[in-house]
Amino acid sequence: QVQLEESGGGSVRTGGSMELSCTVSTYTDNNNWMGWFRQVPGGEREHVALMPESGGSTSYSGSVRGRFIISLNKAARTMTLQMNNLKPEDTGMYYCVAGASFLSVRPSNYKYWGQGTRVTVLS
Numbered sequence: 001q002v003q004l005e006e007s008g009g010g011s012v013r014t015g016g017s018m019e020l021s022c023t024v025s026t027y028t029d030n031n032n033w034m035g036w037f038r039q040v041p042g043g044e045r046e047h048v049a050l051m052p053e054s055g056g057s058t059s060y061s062g063s064v065r066g067r068f069i070i071s072l073n074k075a076a077r078t079m080t081l082q083m084n085n086l087k088p089e090d091t092g093m094y095y096c097v098a099g100a101s102f103l104s105v106r107p108s109n110y111k112y113w114g115q116g117t118r119v120t121v122l123s
């Protein structure tokens with residue numbers, strides 16, 4: 001059982017930066033995919049940034065590519081999402097996810113979810 005816990009949310013002004021962290025209790029040993037999803041107000045959950053447990057390759061949604069960076073410190077069991085040049089449309093609940101056996105942008109393919117952390121970008 002993988003347990004995930006996010007931290008680092010809050011409020012920031014447009015153009016600012018924020019870092020989210022996710023503590024990972026254990027890894028699946030299957031090199032599953034993990035990353036971040038978000039749910040904006042009134043919207044569905046959408047992928048933000050994804051990577052395999054082994055690190056290396058990454059995948060970003062078009063709306064955040066070039067602004068957000070996902071990274072994993074496997075030894076420290078911490079996954080990080082560095083968010084730069086934040087926009088009001090980045091406002092939402094951000095979830096740390098894990099447990100997909102392949103790269104997928106569908107939330108249902110991720111077996112493990114954190115409770116989420118709220119990000120508010122003020123205009």
